[in-house]
Amino acid sequence: MRAALRLLVAAALVAAATSSASASSKTVSEETVHEVAAQLRCVVCQNLSVADSPSEMAGQMRAIIRERLAAGESPDAVQAYFVQRYGEWILLSPPRRGFNLLVWLLPLVAVAAGLAIVAILIARWTRRPRGAAEPVVVDAAMSERIRREVERGS
Amino acid sequence: MRRLWRWLIPLAVLPVLVLLAYGFRMSPRDIPSPLLDKPAPTFALTTLEGAPLMLAAHRGKVVVLNFWASWCYPGCYEEAPILEKNWRAYRERGVVVLGVAIQDRREAAEKFVRDFGLTFPNAQDLTGTVSVDFGVYGVPETFFLDRQGRIRVKHVSAVTDVVFRETVERLLAETAR
Numbered sequence: 429m430r431a432a433l434r435l436l437v438a439a440a441l442v443a444a445a446t447s448s449a450s451a452s453s454k455t456v457s458e459e460t461v462h463e464v465a466a467q468l469r470c471v472v473c474q475n476l477s478v479a480d481s482p483s484e485m486a487g488q489m490r491a492i493i494r495e496r497l498a499a500g501e502s503p504d505a506v507q508a509y510f511v512q513r514y515g516e517w518i519l520l521s522p523p524r525r526g527f528n529l530l531v532w533l534l535p536l537v538a539v540a541a542g543l544a545i546v547a548i549l550i551a552r553w554t555r556r557p558r559g560a561a562e563p564v565v566v567d568a569a570m571s572e573r574i575r576r577e578v579e580r581g582s
Numbered sequence: 583m584r585r586l587w588r589w590l591i592p593l594a595v596l597p598v599l600v601l602l603a604y605g606f607r608m609s610p611r612d613i614p615s616p617l618l619d620k621p622a623p624t625f626a627l628t629t630l631e632g633a634p635l636m637l638a639a640h641r642g643k644v645v646v647l648n649f650w651a652s653w654c655y656p657g658c659y660e661e662a663p664i665l666e667k668n669w670r671a672y673r674e675r676g677v678v679v680l681g682v683a684i685q686d687r688r689e690a691a692e693k694f695v696r697d698f699g700l701t702f703p704n705a706q707d708l709t710g711t712v713s714v715d716f717g718v719y720g721v722p723e724t725f726f727l728d729r730q731g732r733i734r735v736k737h738v739s740a741v742t743d744v745v746f747r748e749t750v751e752r753l754l755a756e757t758a759r
């Protein structure tokens with residue numbers, strides 16, 4: 429009797445293990461989970477993604493991502509779910525629209541301004557000073573004289 | 583002209599400093615919840631005593647939903663007696679206090695409930711689904727729901743006696759109209 433019971437429990441456990449494994453691993457690759465998790469901020473950490481954080485909360489969030497993907501949601505829909513709960517704050521890179529555009533454009537503007545300043549300064553430094561003396565024209569007689577005097581060494 | 587240029591570079595640093603000064607003074611925890619004034623997500627958990635705990639069963643009452651953990655010291659330890667006291671004071675007036683322990687071990691959560699003599703329902707959120715559904719960052723966080731089941735106030739950090747009473751009184755008065 430006891431042996432039969434034990435067998436039954438074991439069979440049930442095996443069945444449960446295989447069914448849950450096939451339900452999640454068949455449809456969702458760890459890569460897709462990682463891709464979604466890498467876009468999300470770990471809520472209990474500072475400046476870590478859900479993919480990178482070793483915290484329990486991040487682990488649970490990865491499990492939720494996996495579950496939702498397994499249920500047939502697209503990666504975008506899973507991301508939208510988290511945004512709906514936590515706000516855009518949870519996205520590690522702010523969406524490129526509205527006021528957020530400033531974050532994306534300001535660095536480009538700063539680099540352009542920096543390059544412009546460098547270009548102006550280089551142009552200024554290499555420009556010949558205004559009103560500089562014209563180069564002296566050395567004719568044949570003059571160069572002969574210079575040669576003589578140099579050779580004489582005085 | 584030359585004088586102006588000499589001042590321009592140090593002056594350009596000023597807006598950056600102002601931005602940094604503003605940014606570093608903000609608490610990274612003060613983030614408005616997008617769930618305010620929206621219907622609270624439903625959930626079905628099991629209390630530590632084994633009874634079902636469903637949010638939907640408390641529709642029509644003012645619900646104080648508290649997320650806590652036994653390792654959350656001192657915040658959760660400060661508010662636990664306040665929650666218990668106010669639960670006893672308000673339960674006859676259509677207010678219910680529900681506790682959800684997150685990222686906690688069962689024995690530790692049970693000990694916490696025992697130590698503070700908590701009599702309101704407390705359940706464990708083992709998968710974190712309820713926490714994420716409510717956009718919980720950490721503990722303690724408390725949500726005040728009106729009788730229509732909408733999230734009206736989200737309180738981050740320990741609930742004080744004043745916060746509890748003022749918020750609950752406001753929600754009770756509002757829906758009694």
